[in-house]
Amino acid sequence: MELKRIVEAIFFSSPRPLTLKNLEKKLEVYPADEINDAINSLIDEYANSERAMEIVQVSHGYQMRTKIEYRDWVKRFVKEKDIELTRPMLEAIAIIAYKQPITKREIDRLRGVDSSRIIKHLLDRRLIEMAGRNDDIGSPIVFRTTDKFLELFGLKDLSDLPTYKEIESFES
Numbered sequence: 291m292e293l294k295r296i297v298e299a300i301f302f303s304s305p306r307p308l309t310l311k312n313l314e315k316k317l318e319v320y321p322a323d324e325i326n327d328a329i330n331s332l333i334d335e336y337a338n339s340e341r342a343m344e345i346v347q348v349s350h351g352y353q354m355r356t357k358i359e360y361r362d363w364v365k366r367f368v369k370e371k372d373i374e375l376t377r378p379m380l381e382a383i384a385i386i387a388y389k390q391p392i393t394k395r396e397i398d399r400l401r402g403v404d405s406s407r408i409i410k411h412l413l414d415r416r417l418i419e420m421a422g423r424n425d426d427i428g429s430p431i432v433f434r435t436t437d438k439f440l441e442l443f444g445l446k447d448l449s450d451l452p453t454y455k456e457i458e459s460f461e462s
Contacts, residue, residue: 293324297325301353301354306351307353309350310326313329329352333345336354343356346444348444348445349438349440349441350437378401379408382409383412383418385397391422391424391432391433394433395430397433409433415438417438417439418439419433419434420432420433
């Protein structure tokens with residue numbers, strides 16, 4: 291069997307992004323550099339074809355996804371459980387993403403309102419997680435985003451977040 295087709299089948303069947311480390315562990319009979327070459331070859335193959343699918347780097351791993359231009363068509367057949375984030379939830383998760391690790395108190399200060407309910411909803415949806423405690427008085431819990439956050443927003447890692455300058459350019 292050709293390794294590239296094995297990796298393609300694995301991507302096709304996986305609902306979650308797969309890390310290179312996980313692939314190397316499960317495909318231990320193949321050298322790591324060959325697995326990496328197979329992934330890169332597939333990424334190029336899908337990017338340079340007229341397929342409706344693509345393989346993207348997201349959430350510290352790789353995932354096969356439907357190209358965005360086919361989303362509305364696919365939605366007619368596949369019922370996806372929407373995360374449904376309200377404006378206050380988006381505001382809070384943006385603060386957490388850019389300032390992490392961050393305490394609830396800091397989130398409240400930046401938002402200007404109590405964020406208890408919002409933080410609970412984001413925790414329930416597994417978009418944020420508790421990341422320990424900081425050294426402030428009372429050792430408050432600090433929060434950070436999760437890999438599910440990266441996956442939902444299509445980010446490889448936090449460095450893919452737009453900069454303030456990029457955000458400003460959207461408003462112009």
